[in-house]
Structures are given as C-alpha cells and as structure tokens.
Amino acid sequence: MTCIKYVLFDVDGTLMDAVENQRRVWHAWAAQYGLDGAEVYATALRTRPVETFAAVVPDADPDECLALLHALEDEDVRTGSYAAFEGAAELLAGLPADRWALVTSNYEHRVRGRFERTGLPMPELVIDAASVAEGKPSPVPYLTAAEKLGADPAECLVIEDAPSGVRSGLDAGMTVWTVNTPAPHPDAHRHFPTLAEAAPHIAAALG
Missing domain, CATH: 1.10.150 (DNA polymerase; domain 1)
Incomplete structure (x- = not known):
C-alpha cells in the first residue's frame, strides 16, 4: 500500500x-x-x-x-460568529506546514479571515474556487493540490464531510476519510463521527 x-x-x-x-x-x-x-x-x-x-x-x-x-x-x-471544530487547531499545528493543504470551494481571503479569527494555522498551499476551472465533485481541485505539492495522488489523504468532496477525492485516486457526519459515505475508505476522533489517526497516517 x-x-x-x-x-x-x-x-x-x-x-x-x-x-x-x-x-x-x-x-x-x-x-x-x-x-x-x-x-x-x-x-x-x-x-x-x-x-x-x-x-x-x-x-x-x-x-x-x-x-x-x-x-x-x-x-x-x-x-459572523463561528468556530473551528474540536481538535482542529491542535491537529493542524502538529502537521508539517508543507505536508498539508486546504482544498475549498470557498475563496482564500475568506478562509484566511476565518482562520485568523479562530486561531487556526494556515498551510503553505490553499486551492480555492479561483484556483481551478472545475469545482468539486470534479477531481480537478484535489489533483491540482497534489500537482502543486509535487505529490502522487496515491500519497494523499483527503479529509471531507460532503458527498461532492468525497467524490472529488476518490476520482482523483486518493484515500478519502469522512468526518462530522452521523453516517459514513458509502465509498469513503474510513469514517469518523467527529474531527476530534479522526485527529490522532490523521496524524498517525502522516507520521
């Protein structure tokens, strides 16, 4: 594997x-x-x-x-009033900055604004809505992230909550885990009810 x-x-x-x-x-x-x-x-x-x-x-x-x-x-x-999910800050802070990225359908300036307000660390790479011609569920966003990281898609673990994002990651040839949903996506490789429960497994997978 x-x-x-x-x-x-x-x-x-x-x-x-x-x-x-x-x-x-x-x-x-x-x-x-x-x-x-x-x-x-x-x-x-x-x-x-x-x-x-x-x-x-x-x-x-x-x-x-x-x-x-x-x-x-x-x-x-x-x-607006919003918050990071439990375990997010500790998980991201513990990952090497050049080994993880954000792949979002939002825009980078909004993501940065939210991360600043909630204290989440930013990675070196953000693939946002302006970065790609096709959004999720197309595999293009995740494939673009892999290309810019110099990664083989098979070396990438995708963490998602939405069916469109799961399909995007799977069609990109990546391992996909789902979080923060009561039921797993039928095609995801692994599921955790919360990000906090997934965090140690994500860190271990990368470590």
Whole structure:
C-alpha cells in the first residue's frame, strides 16, 4: 500500500462549522429578492450558486446575484460568529506546514479571515474556487493540490464531510476519510463521527 505523505483538508464542515453562517447568508440574500429564505437555502445546499440563481431568480442577472452573495459572505467573515471544530487547531499545528493543504470551494481571503479569527494555522498551499476551472465533485481541485505539492495522488489523504468532496477525492485516486457526519459515505475508505476522533489517526497516517 502506498504510504500517505500529504493530507488535504476540506474547510467548511470539515475543519470549521459554517452551517449557520451559510444559512444566514443565503437567508439575507433571499430577502434582497423578496424570496423565502428557507426555500432558497434548501436549493443552495443541492446546487452551485449559479445554478441556485437560475432556479430561484431565473430573470435576474447572475453576475449581480453573485456579487451580492460575495458581499454578504465577506461581511460574514468580518462579523459572523463561528468556530473551528474540536481538535482542529491542535491537529493542524502538529502537521508539517508543507505536508498539508486546504482544498475549498470557498475563496482564500475568506478562509484566511476565518482562520485568523479562530486561531487556526494556515498551510503553505490553499486551492480555492479561483484556483481551478472545475469545482468539486470534479477531481480537478484535489489533483491540482497534489500537482502543486509535487505529490502522487496515491500519497494523499483527503479529509471531507460532503458527498461532492468525497467524490472529488476518490476520482482523483486518493484515500478519502469522512468526518462530522452521523453516517459514513458509502465509498469513503474510513469514517469518523467527529474531527476530534479522526485527529490522532490523521496524524498517525502522516507520521
């Protein structure tokens, strides 16, 4: 079996609890268009933003929709209340900075802002929404991370919580563990109910 040499982390839902933040942002966005926040958020959970806009405000300018969403998300980074999952800070601080990376569908400046506010250490590499032409569930984000690290995909361990991220990591040819969900993804290699429970096993896999 190939030795694990790198760990690639998703961010929202994996290292940081951002569910309430995402819900508040989408409710605020929906209010600007006179829409029901709960219905819009339910749609946003299943689709990418551009697809959400097309479904709930088909006649609106998607660029304007996205600009408003980004403004609300940036404001949330500055003023929102959120926290890292238990064990995240200790786990990341104990990993060599050049042996792990973040692979997120968010944008790097928001991730950095959240990490600064919650005291999480940053790695040397962040693959964000602006880094790739295709997002999860495409394997491109995780393959891009491996390429920039100089890693064989088979040497990479992916830590995820969402089905789209699991599929992205698996299709990239990587080992995938899931955390922070009550039930395991059927195709993930290993599952832990919480990040805290996974932390010692992640450190041991890399060590």
